[in-house]
Amino acid sequence: MWDFETDPEYQEKLDWADRFMREEVEPLEYVVAHPLDLSDPVRQALIPPLQDEVRAHGLWACHLGPELGGPGYGQVKLALLNEILGRSGSGSTVGPVVFGCQAPDTGNAEILAHYGTPAHKEKYLQPLLDGKIFSCFSMTEPQGGSDPKVFRTEAVLDGDEWVLNGEKWFSSNARWAEFLIVMAITDPENEPYQRMSMFIVPTDTPGVRILRDVGVAGWVEEGGGDHAYIRYEDVRIPKDNMLGDRGQAFVVAQTRLAGGRIHHAMRAVGQMKLAFEMLCERAVSRFTQDERLSSKQLVQEMVADAWIEIEQFRLLVLQTAWKIDRYGDYKRVRGDISAVKVAAPKVLQSVATKALQVHGSLGISDEMPFVAMLVNGIHVGLADGPTEVHKLTLARQILAGVEPTSETFPSRHIPALKEEAERKYAATLARL
Numbered sequence: 001m002w003d004f005e006t007d008p009e010y011q012e013k014l015d016w017a018d019r020f021m022r023e024e025v026e027p028l029e030y031v032v033a034h035p036l037d038l039s040d041p042v043r044q045a046l047i048p049p050l051q052d053e054v055r056a057h058g059l060w061a062c063h064l065g066p067e068l069g070g071p072g073y074g075q076v077k078l079a080l081l082n083e084i085l086g087r088s089g090s091g092s093t094v095g096p097v098v099f100g101c102q103a104p105d106t107g108n109a110e111i112l113a114h115y116g117t118p119a120h121k122e123k124y125l126q127p128l129l130d131g132k133i134f135s136c137f138s139m140t141e142p143q144g145g146s147d148p149k150v151f152r153t154e155a156v157l158d159g160d161e162w163v164l165n166g167e168k169w170f171s172s173n174a175r176w177a178e179f180l181i182v183m184a185i186t187d188p189e190n191e192p193y194q195r196m197s198m199f200i201v202p203t204d205t206p207g208v209r210i211l212r213d214v215g216v217a218g219w220v221e222e223g224g225g226d227h228a229y230i231r232y233e234d235v236r237i238p239k240d241n242m243l244g245d246r247g248q249a250f251v252v253a254q255t256r257l258a259g260g261r262i263h264h265a266m267r268a269v270g271q272m273k274l275a276f277e278m279l280c281e282r283a284v285s286r287f288t289q290d291e292r293l294s295s296k297q298l299v300q301e302m303v304a305d306a307w308i309e310i311e312q313f314r315l316l317v318l319q320t321a322w323k324i325d326r327y328g329d330y331k332r333v334r335g336d337i338s339a340v341k342v343a344a345p346k347v348l349q350s351v352a353t354k355a356l357q358v359h360g361s362l363g364i365s366d367e368m369p370f371v372a373m374l375v376n377g378i379h380v381g382l383a384d385g386p387t388e389v390h391k392l393t394l395a396r397q398i399l400a401g402v403e404p405t406s407e408t409f410p411s412r413h414i415p416a417l418k419e420e421a422e423r424k425y426a427a428t429l430a431r432l
Contacts, residue, residue, distance in 0.1 A: 010077055016057055017084050021095060024050055026087065028094050035097040036134050036176040036226075050098045051131055061100040061129060063263065068113055069129050075321035079266045083314075086270020096267075097131070104137040104172055106263065107256025108181055111198070114255050115243040120200060124179055136177035136203075138168040138230060139253065148250070149192045153232060155184035155199060157239070162186075162199060164207075164235040174228035175213050177203050182232070187247045196249035200241045207235035218375035259330065261384045265317050265340040268380055271373055272310045272351045278368075279306060279355040286358075293358060302354040313347045316340055335397035338390035345381035349374055 006014065028035070028050075032043045054060050062078050064070025073081075081099070088095035096102035105128055112125040127133045144151045153166025164184055174180060179202050186197040201208065208230065215225025244252040280303060283294040293299045320336040327333060352373035356363035363370050381387045405411040422429065 006077075006080060010073070010080075013057060013059055014080055014084065017059060017081060017099075020050075020053070021084050021087055024053075025095050025098050028098075029088065032094065034176075035094040036102075036173060038134075038176075047094075047098060048131075051100065054099050059099060063101050063106050063259070064109065064129070068109070068125075074325040075262065076318060076325055078263070079269075079318055079321040082263060082266030083270045083273065086267035087274050088270075100129075100131050101263075102134075103260060103263065104256075105135050107260045108135045108137055110255050110259060111181060111243060111252055115198070115252055116200075117240060119240075120243075124200065127178070133178035134173055134176045136171050136174040136180045136228070137256065138171040138174065138180045138182045138201075140168065140170050142167055142169040142229075144169075148196065151183070151185060151196065153182070153184045154188075155186050155197065157186075158236075160239045161236045162239060162241065164199070164201065164232040164237070166232050167211075168228075168230045168232070170214065170227040171230050172227050174203070174210055174230060175226065179203055180208070180230075181243065183249045183253065184232075190247055193250045194247040197246050198243040198249045198252045199237060200243060201232075201235060201237055205235050205237060207233040209233060216375060216379060218372050254330070257384050261337050261341045262317070262320060262324065264380055264383065265313075265344045266321070268344045268348050268376075269310070269314050269317060271376065272306075272313070272348055275348075275351045275355040275370065275373055276306050276310060279303065279351075279358055282355070282358045299358060302358065306351045306354050309347045309350055313340075313343050316343060335394045338394040338397075341380075341385065341390045342387050342394065345377040345387060348380065349377035352377065 028046060032046060033040055035043060035047060037043055051060070058071055059081065061068075061070040062073050062081055065072040078101075082101075085095040085099055085101070093102045109125060109128050112120055112128070116125055124133075124135070128135055141151055141153060153164065153168060155162045155164045157163075162184075164182065166184065168182065171180065179200055182199050182201045183196050184199060185195050187195050189195075209232075211229045211231055213224040214227045214229060216227065280294075283299050283303060284292060286293045288296075294303075316336075317340055320333060320340050323333045323336055324330065330337070352370050356368075356370035356374070359368060359370070362368055406413075409416065
């Protein structure tokens with residue numbers, strides 16, 4: 001069934017989360033240098049008590065099912081919560097960290113839950129779920145992008161150990177991570193999507209070298225950026241650190257990527273709503289030429305267009321989340337997830353641009369979040385597969401379900417339809 005209401009019990013939790021984010025969590029962005037820096041005494045004094053409050057309200061790690069210590073609310077309820085958490089500034093993970101659902105740890109936890117051994121789960125998964133450690137997903141390569149045919153990082157079996165060599169680019173949160181999940185070639189003679197395997201690599205393993213930490217332009221990332229350029233030089237790990245079957249890295253990766261894409265979109269809704277809220281506040285507060293900006297028809301058009309764009313996108317996200325809950329199969333909803341992934345950057349950038357414009361020179365300053373939002377829109381369009389690839393995925397899925405017609409005329413060619421209709425209703429037409 002379709003329903004556009006949230007049950008009262010969960011709505012109370014959402015109302016609490018909204019107040020909690022505004023009053024307790026968002027201010028942390030101005031006093032905590034980095035929410036992932038467990039060595040920072042300020043961070044350790046302020047964030048764990050708030051995490052305990054989240055746990056007490058039953059909203060900790062809402063992306064997880066009960067078997068992994070989460071509440072098992074499902075994707076629709078997670079989407080409604082992520083709208084609120086998405087208010088955290090672009091590049092800031094303070095909201096998701098306080099609620100135990102920050103990327104890339106959410107997806108990595110799913111991989112460990114599905115493919116990890118009991119020992120892996122005890123050593124890595126449980127501390128990750130408890131918020132005691134952080135992780136990194138190390139897949140993209142400097143020359144690789146999203147094309148597996150040009151990946152070069154290799155893992156060679158040497159007795160009871162795998163030996164890794166290669167380079168990875170833009171490995172998010174590596175400098176804060178206790179361990180990395182690394183994709184490497186193990187079977188170079190196989191088909192491209194069966195060449196690679198997935199491994200757990202503890203960050204302190206000899207040979208793991210972070211060449212530099214790369215920042216995202218327009219984001220405030222304390223200490224040099226959160227996206228590492230890593231070199232793996234004769235890195236030795238135990239044989240059983242492989243996750244999943246040999247040569248099945250892309251199958252393993254989809255466990256995290258499909259969910260991650262929809263979760264990015266959920267948080268993007270929060271960013272859009274924040275920009276829209278600021279747009280409207282500015283419109284009714286600022287005067288020019290003896291009247292409020294909100295009296296100007298062009299500004300009214302911006303407000304109307306932004307509201308429509310957000311609501312259209314939000315409903316697409318919620319419908320996709322509903323389908324995931326309904327079918328329990330990311331593959332079946334792959335086209336919908338691709339559509340969400342394509343739409344997210346476009347709408348976020350559109351709304352942020354309108355808000356920036358109404359704020360004038362203040363809007364492009366680093367005292368406002370709009371430039372960071374625009375950069376985040378570009379980032380969303382690249383992360384977890386570029387927009388162009390997702391357009392192809394969606395189009396192919398749509399076209400695969402369409403039956404071909406005559407090469408000369410379409411199935412709804414008007415003369416043919418008219419002739420068929422006249423033949424069908426000939427007796428009735430004759431009586432009239």
